[in-house]
Amino acid sequence: MRLSILFLFMACSIFSCGKRVLVSKMPAALITSNIDTLAKKEVKVIDSSAKKTIEPQKIDDAELKLVTEDLNFNYLKAKSKIVWKTQQNQDTYTVDIRMKKDSLIWVNISQTGITGATGLFSKSNVQFYQKINGEYFNLTYDSVSVIMGFKVDYLILQSLIVGNQPYKKNNSRVIRENENIILKQQEGRINIDNMVGPNRKLKKLLVNDVPTSNKMTMDFEEFTLLNQVLFPFSSQINLDVKDKDNKSVNTLISIKYSKVELLDTPLEFPFKVPEKLLNPTRK
Numbered sequence: 714m715r716l717s718i719l720f721l722f723m724a725c726s727i728f729s730c731g732k733r734v735l736v737s738k739m740p741a742a743l744i745t746s747n748i749d750t751l752a753k754k755e756v757k758v759i760d761s762s763a764k765k766t767i768e769p770q771k772i773d774d775a776e777l778k779l780v781t782e783d784l785n786f787n788y789l790k791a792k793s794k795i796v797w798k799t800q801q802n803q804d805t806y807t808v809d810i811r812m813k814k815d816s817l818i819w820v821n822i823s824q825t826g827i828t829g830a831t832g833l834f835s836k837s838n839v840q841f842y843q844k845i846n847g848e849y850f851n852l853t854y855d856s857v858s859v860i861m862g863f864k865v866d867y868l869i870l871q872s873l874i875v876g877n878q879p880y881k882k883n884n885s886r887v888i889r890e891n892e893n894i895i896l897k898q899q900e901g902r903i904n905i906d907n908m909v910g911p912n913r914k915l916k917k918l919l920v921n922d923v924p925t926s927n928k929m930t931m932d933f934e935e936f937t938l939l940n941q942v943l944f945p946f947s948s949q950i951n952l953d954v955k956d957k958d959n960k961s962v963n964t965l966i967s968i969k970y971s972k973v974e975l976l977d978t979p980l981e982f983p984f985k986v987p988e989k990l991l992n993p994t995r996k
Contacts, residue, residue, distance in 0.1 A: 782913040791973040849990040862954035863922030
């Protein structure tokens with residue numbers, strides 16, 4: 714299975730359907746209120762003129778809600794174009810996405826109009842059917858993590874799709890860096906930096922896999938209004954992992970979204986695999 718096909722389901726963010734209303738600033742009173750509230754809990758103040766450092770403190774879940782503004786929805790449907798670039802190759806894919814929040818992610822990946830793979834991701838496992846090659850994979854997230862070179866779970870995937878902070882119930886250390894707030898967390902083997910802009914949206918997500926030193930960085934850009942909430946129309950993923958020879962391999966994934974719908978009506982998640990692939994021992 715091609716690494717790029719497996720990773721594409723992670724390479725997602727969303728923008729609103731219909732009229733795009735670009736918003737560069739939130740109301741000053743709202744920005745000031747949120748930043749000032751967190752200033753009292755800062756881990757470190759990075760200021761080139763002051764050059765002062767304050768030892769870290771933690772914020773609790775209630776205070777965390779004052780920092781980020783997440784997208785609330787039941788079902789999501791979106792279409793995107795993804796460019797996958799390595800030192801050797803560059804490929805472009807069309808990716809259709811459907812999601813039931815906190816439960817299920819479905820993706821259909823095509824190239825030049827031909828469906829290459831369909832994926833179904835629950836909170837416990839990952840299923841992929843490659844129609845062209847006639848291959849079916851049913852993997853745990855531990856197996857996916859080994860393939861990708863860093864820890865992957867459902868919460869990380871959902872975050873990459875909707876731009877929400879992946880781990881909420883996790884005491885965070887806080888850093889104020891100019892106009893941004895950085896929430897530093899540890900979740901098992903990974904360290905996470907969530908950079909939140911003055912508009913209360915996740916601006917950058919950095920995932921560092923401690924045992925391997927592999928890194929994934931995602932930058933959310935071109936924020937657009939979606940149901941009165943800012944949402945990233947474009948994003949960039951940078952994946953820096955070491956291969957079997959311990960050489961650094963860099964991959965850049967660029968994402969552009971053309972349509973997204975937030976729905977209350979349940980969606981279908983079509984995923985049909987030939988019986989001979991589900992039960993290869995049967996004739």
